[in-house]
Amino acid sequence: MYDMTSAANSEKAALAMNQHGGASALAIMRRIEETIDAETDAIRNNPGFDIKASNARKSRHLYELTRALKGANEAGLANAHRDALERLRDKLAVNEETIRAHMSAVNDVADLLQEAIERAQTDGTYSEREFGQASPA
Template sequence: MKQNEERLAGIIDGQEEHGSSAGLPALPQSALAAVADERPAPAQWLGTDSNTLSAIDRLKATIDEETDRLARREVVDFDVFSQRKNRGLLELTRAMRLTESVEADPRVVAHLSGLRASLVRNRAALQIHLDAVREVSAIIARSIQEVESDGTYSLMEAGGCK
């Protein structure tokens, strides 16, 4: 990469000193772009590219959206959120596999810590929702049993028959 930059600088300096009529072929724009593309993107650090950080952020946003909807007691389509979370996890897994020494990047550690905090909040919100669903279903099941039962096989009350 450093050699390419020096080579490019030398070619550009040579063209400026001698001009394009000095017999030096003009460097095509595609070659300039190819050399410039070899530099690491600003989002890269220690082998981490922006795909990993973006995947973490998108997954966190999906989880936070579901948690917020549960907290506001809005209708939540759990199938859609499950698909989005599965897709985000797949994307994150693929990005992490392609990234070298991701554990050493403090930005990834910070993003993963934020994701973990979101997951803890989401789990708590889902647990509250699940407990409420269980309670409501138990009430409904008891009501159905009481309506369908004629009392024949129910426990006798103290002090006499039914």
């Protein structure tokens, strides 16, 4: 038997869930923005920055955001969260540029170290000519 009261209560609960999911999603998006800003700043200014730990935080936030949005009214969320999503997208683009620049710098340093090691190994100490001139014992 269909109960109109329980149907109305179900609709109210669904609306509340969507609204709560939306508010929760906004809070999570703000935390993601803060994490992204902190990571971008740290990559630029702190050579000892732990990027692995930062990636773990970002993954945890993404998981929280996914859970907060699960079952939410997508059309309503898209309109209500458009500014937050655009701001987050812009911050992620800056963060990506910073990470790419950091990785490029790391590669440059690795290349310099590799070249220095190769030069040190070819300084004549262990050259084929040196071994060829050695007298057998």
